[in-house]
Amino acid sequence: MHESVLLTESIKYLKLNKSSIIVDCTLGYGGHSSNILKQIPNGFLYAFDQDKEAIKYADNRLKQINNNYEIINTNFVNLKEEITKRIDKVDGILFDLGVSSPQLDEAERGFSFHKEAKLDMRMDQNQTLSAYDVVNTYDINKLTKIIQTYGEEKYAKSISSGIIKARNIKPIETTIELTEIIKQNVPEKYRNKSHPARKTFQAIRIEVNDELNVFKKALESALEIIKPGGVICVITFHSLEDKICKQIFKKVSELPKELQNLPVIPKQYEPKYKIIANIKPSNNEIKNNKRARSARLRVLERIR
Numbered sequence: 139m140h141e142s143v144l145l146t147e148s149i150k151y152l153k154l155n156k157s158s159i160i161v162d163c164t165l166g167y168g169g170h171s172s173n174i175l176k177q178i179p180n181g182f183l184y185a186f187d188q189d190k191e192a193i194k195y196a197d198n199r200l201k202q203i204n205n206n207y208e209i210i211n212t213n214f215v216n217l218k219e220e221i222t223k224r225i226d227k228v229d230g231i232l233f234d235l236g237v238s239s240p241q242l243d244e245a246e247r248g249f250s251f252h253k254e255a256k257l258d259m260r261m262d263q264n265q266t267l268s269a270y271d272v273v274n275t276y277d278i279n280k281l282t283k284i285i286q287t288y289g290e291e292k293y294a295k296s297i298s299s300g301i302i303k304a305r306n307i308k309p310i311e312t313t314i315e316l317t318e319i320i321k322q323n324v325p326e327k328y329r330n331k332s333h334p335a336r337k338t339f340q341a342i343r344i345e346v347n348d349e350l351n352v353f354k355k356a357l358e359s360a361l362e363i364i365k366p367g368g369v370i371c372v373i374t375f376h377s378l379e380d381k382i383c384k385q386i387f388k389k390v391s392e393l394p395k396e397l398q399n400l401p402v403i404p405k406q407y408e409p410k411y412k413i414i415a416n417i418k419p420s421n422n423e424i425k426n427n428k429r430a431r432s433a434r435l436r437v438l439e440r441i442r
């Protein structure tokens with residue numbers, strides 16, 4: 139089962155009232171959404187996910203609470219288009235990024251380096267690009283860059299050379315084959331630290347799902363559809379996602395540089411947004427849920 143991260147904190151910052159209109163961009167198994175739904179009996183919840191398995195489970199969970207919700211089975215990159223079809227603006231938007239524990243646990247999804255499966259890693263099962271294509275068709279420069287940037291892996295070059303060598307003999311078909319290649323191409327002492335394949339798998343997953351570009355675009359859309367007084371809560375698990383969030387929140391909550399020294403700021407240039415919070419999970423949460431280790435919650439309010 140998926141244990142929601144920063145649940146109490148994110149719900150608190152959403153400032154729910156009985157009539158709030160909320161968007162959960164990452165429904166997953168419904169941990170956040172079910173909490174939200176309980177508190178908005180006269181409001182409405184729109185929940186996005188691109189994973190059919192997660193939707194089936196969460197729908198059953200939400201049904202038992204109330205019927206004032208709609209699940210939108212698409213990539214949250216379509217946030218603005220989908221929401222503005224239904225309603226003008228909303229009171230709160232939540233992103234709880236990444237994959238859920240059941241996605242990692244289901245071997246056949248190919249997300250896990252522990253479990254034998256075809257190389258897949260698609261969150262949207264209808265998408266064509268899969269981990270197999272990345273591993274077997276990308277050239278060495280592209281592979282190295284992905285593993286280095288998205289995985290922050292210091293042995294990226296050596297791992298991608300190992301991948302190219304192996305696939306020149308035969309295509310790399312499974313997660314365990316890839317894990318073995320990674321192990322053979324990092325120094326002995328690195329193999330015993332955290333799992334040597336963790337960072338490369340993460341990098342390939344981010345590439346397959348285009349996670350950083352998709353998130354940036356969706357967060358920019360969120361700024362447009364949030365009402366004055368409304369809040370955007372973002373839970374990230376990766377430093378590059380967090381960096382995107384931090385930069386966008388900073389940019390929209392500060393005066394442009396050229397205006398910072400003006401004695402009076404014309405009203406139209408005053409920032410429309412304000413940073414409300416930037417927090418990490420408590421030690422207690424991290425102790426009880428390993429996934430919380432790298433999590434961070436950032437909250438932005440639209441002030442006018």
Ligand SMILES: C[S@@+](CC[C@H](N)C(=O)[O-])C[C@H]1O[C@@H](n2cnc3c(N)ncnc32)[C@H](O)[C@@H]1O
Nearest residue numbers: 142164166167168169170187188189213214234
């Ligand atoms: C960490 S889980 C969310 C868990 C949820 N908050 C809970 O408490 O149960 C992230 C979910 O977002 C979905 N997801 C990730 N990126 C997505 C995207 N670009 N569009 C739609 N859904 C996405 C994944 O399929 C996964 O189910």
